[in-house]
Amino acid sequence: MSGVHSRRRAGFIEHTLEGLRSAMERALYAETAASRRGLLQQLDPRVKVAGVVSLIVSVALAAKLWLIAAVIALAVVLAALSAIPLRSLAGRAWIGVLFFSGTIAAPALFLTPGTYYRGLPITVQGLRTAGYLVLRGEAATTLMLVLVYTTPWMHVLKALRIFRVPVVFVVILGMTCRYILLMLETAHEMFESRKSRTVNAMTPAEQRRLAVASSGVLLGKTLHLSGEVYLAMQARGFRGEVYLLDDFRMRRLDWLALGAFALLASVSIWAGR
């Protein structure tokens, strides 16, 4: 009997530890992917940021579902040409966005007035409304992931500053990334320490209590550590601006890519009216 309990206990804590480990891997994956050889990795970060943002704007303005789907297809092609596995996009963007935006959009299927779709209690207009929400979410997330997976995070931040995005916004983006990593590391250490001190079997109620208590402590610890990180950055002269050793340089390929992005975004906006 105790063996069964032991397996269950080990399962809960070890499952959490495994989840945290893979979350840390995912958090560090972008930097690895950005150093691969691929089409977008060769481009100047400013071109990529401008291109991705203009495509997202075109998707936001689009009034035709097929056009949004076409932009998603374009993002997938760019990902494939930049050595980003489609599995990563599916796992980290498509499924999550489908779940969240689908949950938000679901009531529209039933509540939007209009013609019933093939005798079902949903309307064609509701289906279109939900489709816009889900597809726009999928398109924006896919494009952003393609940008982040092909560009070192600090380069993205520097490009945002070049485009006059306010310092406070860029600092918040940069610090959020650091806080997430710190939180994952802290959570991992907490659960490892818990594992080393857990002898008796944990009932489901105990597991829930552990999860709730850990969440509170984790937030407190992360907040404290995050404050320390910010002080350490200030101690080395950080004033909110992003500086890099690498200089951005526009080459012929970058100008070509910029032209292609501008053309695609313009066509999307025109065709999507």
Place this chain on the structure above:
Amino acid sequence: MLFDVDRVTYRYEGVTAVDNLSLRIPEGSRVALLGANGSGKSTLLRLLDGLIFGQSGAILFRGEELCEEHLSDDAFAFPFRRNVGMVFQNPVVQLFNPTVFDEVAFGPLQLRWPKNEIRHRVSEILDRLRIGHLKDRVPHRLSGGEKKRVALASVLVLDPAVLLLDEPASSLDPRSHSELIDLLVDWGGGAKSVITATHDLGDLVDIADMCFVLDCGRLTAEGRPGDILADRELLERTNLIHAHRHRHGSAELHSHPHVHRDAG
């Protein structure tokens, strides 16, 4: 005078971490801030580095007050950050860049050094601390000792005139500990100021020629390392040494005061 701390009090969440503290640190001195855990050493280092500001009192750095207004002015902030470097007790908080090389280059980049000089200085300091082979590694994945070295390199690369160190030898293995002490002893050929917060009395004579003993945020004593180490009553009262029962070989069980390395 390098630092002139005048009746500074710092409180947070109802706790008085530094209580009406006054002390003066001359240029070029090697100072140890001694005290048990919670005595206010780390808070004092943060105050000296202009990262936090007391609710009352003032700290002067080379005659100019360390306050938010001055530190938001580039004309004061740039030379101050260039001249004063701080190594935190927990190296994790100092490591937030994608690679070790980027981490060490972060400070010089913020201070807008020429990029070629940054590349040269970063490589030089990495080699000096024998971590050149780690330059492309992700800092978060290093061992504790390696993280400490990277954190130290990220500050030493600026070649600051004043070095603030918070428990620099904690979590280091004996060899790394010894190498760090050698580095601090040789740092700047004695021309630099090194202020070390520690409760490790083992290296005191090597790293300091002046000590301030803190207890509950107040200055309890000051003097030369030899005098402080000789005052057993002071060390016991401030929890820097303690007695416990033990044996030497097969001798009888007995007790006498002990100095512990890296107790925290």
